[in-house]
Amino acid sequence: MLIAGNWKMNTDLAAATQLAQDVVAAVGDPGAVQVAVCPPFISLDAVFGALRGSAVKLGAQNMHAADAGAYTGEVAAPMLRSVGCDYVILGHSERRQYFGETDAGVNAKVKQALANGLIPIICVGEVLDERRAGRENEVVQTQVAGALDGVSVDDPARLVIAYEPVWAIGTGETATPAQAQDMHAFIRGLLSKRFGESFARDIHILYGGSMKPANAADLLSQTDVDGGLIGGASLKADSFAAIVQAEQGA
Ligand code: 13P
Numbered sequence: 001m002l003i004a005g006n007w008k009m010n011t012d013l014a015a016a017t018q019l020a021q022d023v024v025a026a027v028g029d030p031g032a033v034q035v036a037v038c039p040p041f042i043s044l045d046a047v048f049g050a051l052r053g054s055a056v057k058l059g060a061q062n063m064h065a066a067d068a069g070a071y072t073g074e075v076a077a078p079m080l081r082s083v084g085c086d087y088v089i090l091g092h093s094e095r096r097q098y099f100g101e102t103d104a105g106v107n108a109k110v111k112q113a114l115a116n117g118l119i120p121i122i123c124v125g126e127v128l129d130e131r132r133a134g135r136e137n138e139v140v141q142t143q144v145a146g147a148l149d150g151v152s153v154d155d156p157a158r159l160v161i162a163y164e165p166v167w168a169i170g171t172g173e174t175a176t177p178a179q180a181q182d183m184h185a186f187i188r189g190l191l192s193k194r195f196g197e198s199f200a201r202d203i204h205i206l207y208g209g210s211m212k213p214a215n216a217a218d219l220l221s222q223t224d225v226d227g228g229l230i231g232g233a234s235l236k237a238d239s240f241a242a243i244v245q246a247e248q249g250a
Helices: 013-027 041-051 077-082 093-099 103-115 128-132 136-147 177-195 197-202 213-220 237-249
Strands: 002-006 034-038 056-060 085-090 119-124 160-163 204-208 227-230
Touching: 002 085, 002 160, 002 204, 002 237, 013 034, 013 041, 013 056, 013 237, 034 085, 041 056, 077 085, 077 103, 085 103, 103 119, 103 136, 119 136, 128 136, 136 177, 160 177, 177 197, 177 204, 177 213, 213 227, 213 237, 227 237
Parallel strands: 002 034, 002 227, 034 056, 056 085, 085 119, 119 160, 160 204, 204 227
Antiparallel strands: none
């Protein structure tokens, strides 16, 4: 069980530090639920400081696939490790849509994250036209296969998949619990073929897309939904903490 907050391009340094402090206070002891927040790059260091001594872990929202070098404006995996990141979100639909990320690019980043001890949260999900055309499984299968091409990993705790139907992100519209369950079961089946049954059973498959306190319990109680990747509702400590609590009860 993992609840991760994706703050996207929100919060300056002061606001991010404050939000991290508020999240720590609101979440308290999350018990068996793993919790992470993913602030913008510039606030990672300060947020790590605010999280120290708590159960809340740190993640980044993206990274470059190379170790270092002439890639102006980019951030490398060793840099993320050096400021305390355990997680990195890769292949988010906004990266794919606005910044031209491809499955091959995501794949290179996944390998680099794993090589540096970061847990990639790999985002997959179809757009509305693809769902209307009944192509959602095919699209997600291609994204999962692409992201994991040539990836070798034995420990299911080293990898996270997030199913984020693009039509549900930031729209207020969520997948129904049944739609989420169907896709999560499908993804688990793909992972079972790729990495074996016990790996697939233990890996976390998160749902993302307008998850909020009002709908979290229904989504999180689905058999194959192992947590959430939360956008808008992660920007308020109390709504984020309420989702963590929903997961505790799920
Ligand atoms: P919202 O929760 O704002 O829909 O965003 C979901 C998301 O994209 C998380 O990565």
